[in-house]
Amino acid sequence: MRTGTLIIGACQAGVQLASSLRELGDTEPIVLVGEEPHAPYQRPPLSKAFLKGDATADSLTFRTHEFYAEHRIELVTRERIVSMERDSTGGVATAQSGRRFEFARLALTTGAIPRQIPFEGSELGGVSYLRTATDAALLEQRLHTAQNVVVVGGGFIGLEVAAGARAAGKTVTVLEAAPRLVGRAVSEATSAFYLAAHRRRGTRVVLNAQVSRFVGSHDRVTGVELASGDVIPADVVLIGVGVIPRTELAKQLGLAVDNGIVVDSSALCSDGLTVAAGDCANLPNPSLTPGGIERLRLESVQNAVEQAKVAAATLLRLPAEYSTVPWFWSDQADLKLQIAGLSGGHDQIVLRGDPETEKFSVLYYRAGQLIAADCVNRPLDFIAVRAMLHSGQHLPADRADDLSLPLKKLFLPAVPVLIGK
Amino acid sequence: MPSVTYISATGSETAVAGFAGDSVMETAVRNGVPGIVAECGGSLSCATCHVFVCADSVFPPMEDLEDDMLDGTAVDRESNSRLSCQLKLRDTDIRVTTPETQV
Numbered sequence: 001m002r003t004g005t006l007i008i009g010a011c012q013a014g015v016q017l018a019s020s021l022r023e024l025g026d027t028e029p030i031v032l033v034g035e036e037p038h039a040p041y042q043r044p045p046l047s048k049a050f051l052k053g054d055a056t057a058d059s060l061t062f063r064t065h066e067f068y069a070e071h072r073i074e075l076v077t078r079e080r081i082v083s084m085e086r087d088s089t090g091g092v093a094t095a096q097s098g099r100r101f102e103f104a105r106l107a108l109t110t111g112a113i114p115r116q117i118p119f120e121g122s123e124l125g126g127v128s129y130l131r132t133a134t135d136a137a138l139l140e141q142r143l144h145t146a147q148n149v150v151v152v153g154g155g156f157i158g159l160e161v162a163a164g165a166r167a168a169g170k171t172v173t174v175l176e177a178a179p180r181l182v183g184r185a186v187s188e189a190t191s192a193f194y195l196a197a198h199r200r201r202g203t204r205v206v207l208n209a210q211v212s213r214f215v216g217s218h219d220r221v222t223g224v225e226l227a228s229g230d231v232i233p234a235d236v237v238l239i240g241v242g243v244i245p246r247t248e249l250a251k252q253l254g255l256a257v258d259n260g261i262v263v264d265s266s267a268l269c270s271d272g273l274t275v276a277a278g279d280c281a282n283l284p285n286p287s288l289t290p291g292g293i294e295r296l297r298l299e300s301v302q303n304a305v306e307q308a309k310v311a312a313a314t315l316l317r318l319p320a321e322y323s324t325v326p327w328f329w330s331d332q333a334d335l336k337l338q339i340a341g342l343s344g345g346h347d348q349i350v351l352r353g354d355p356e357t358e359k360f361s362v363l364y365y366r367a368g369q370l371i372a373a374d375c376v377n378r379p380l381d382f383i384a385v386r387a388m389l390h391s392g393q394h395l396p397a398d399r400a401d402d403l404s405l406p407l408k409k410l411f412l413p414a415v416p417v418l419i420g421k
Numbered sequence: 422m423p424s425v426t427y428i429s430a431t432g433s434e435t436a437v438a439g440f441a442g443d444s445v446m447e448t449a450v451r452n453g454v455p456g457i458v459a460e461c462g463g464s465l466s467c468a469t470c471h472v473f474v475c476a477d478s479v480f481p482p483m484e485d486l487e488d489d490m491l492d493g494t495a496v497d498r499e500s501n502s503r504l505s506c507q508l509k510l511r512d513t514d515i516r517v518t519t520p521e522t523q524v
Contacts, residue, residue: 019453042462044461044462044464045462045464059443061451062450062451063451063452063453064451064452066452067451067453070453071453301460301461302460305460329464329466331464336466336486338466379465379466379468379486379489379490379493380490380492380493382466382493383468383490383492383493384493387493406492
């Protein structure tokens, strides 16, 4: 008789899922298995504090070994699961080493891997990706001795690394294939601000950049050649062009996969048995605000944590429904970007504050309703918008730019108040 | 090793051994102490690691951003409110009270 839960992926979502199972009273065995050599740790600092030398994989660990022991969560590192089978009573997962893990319940928190671009010269030393602490340690070492740094991809990871390298005095170039920075996550107004802000700090940013290959000598990268023929000198190249969800095991199990492991609002996969959570999952839009995109993947700490809690409840057959206000953050140099809500489908934008001051928010409206905000160095706007999206209060667009009052003073109740005679 | 005592809103105490250099937030989360959520992992982005610092525990004064964020906590701030991700342990013992809720 198989018992217990196997969680594949010792990451933010995996740790949360294991902890939540115990909090919900599960007393059966829990095995949390991951392929990395480290105990599970926070990834967001890898592109920030870690590269400055202010953090290590040890200092970023989520939980002490005592915590795992006390909560009877068996943490298994350095084991990569390569094959899976299951039926309605459980199954078995087999690692590359041959080690077998039997389970009654299964959770997939397999995460994502950096999207690789097969440029000529990608194999040269100094060409880097960033996802794991091992990647970060290697990148940190390379940055240490580098002068010329080229970042391919103007998304959050790329810009965070660029900002750090620039602050450390490197010559930094960001190459973005699209006409604007962070195009997948923010509006044109916010993109334009980040372009100006990085240039102000001395980073060269090339938009519409077409990389044709990496050039090098003696197996080391020395430059990035653009389609124009220009070669930008590079001792280190970081490629940050998004991630691909890890769905290999889900496919082996015959689960529906479509840009991630397809789950319902209870984090349940298409077999009605397995759960999945975090970056690997393709889920119904959990936003509390109506409308917007139907399904998506969310790459964020908050999603990993909250969806994992729902997945834990679902595994225990407790009713759970994932709805939330998605939120994200990115720290670039001294610029703190906090995003509340999903801005897709907005039809109106209100600017609150002057981007020139590097303290402003972009508020997004759809059909007159506030749906999201990008807040740069305005944490109170962020907290207020998040709270508002949770409670369903209303913020009239024509008053949202009034800096004389904190945002939370501008909210109106969700239901219009009828003033009687 | 400094000891950190977390007193819940209902008065129950949990004491754990901390390490100098770690934050009061990290020490709580790593040991599974309830009452501190820390959604953002300590990057001063979420205001969900709010604590009330007991009179006998002393930390350096806060910076502006922490001060701003404290206006957005789930339970209203008081004069001894801090965000525990910004409180680095040294070699003295620390006592903090956690609010009723963080979100």
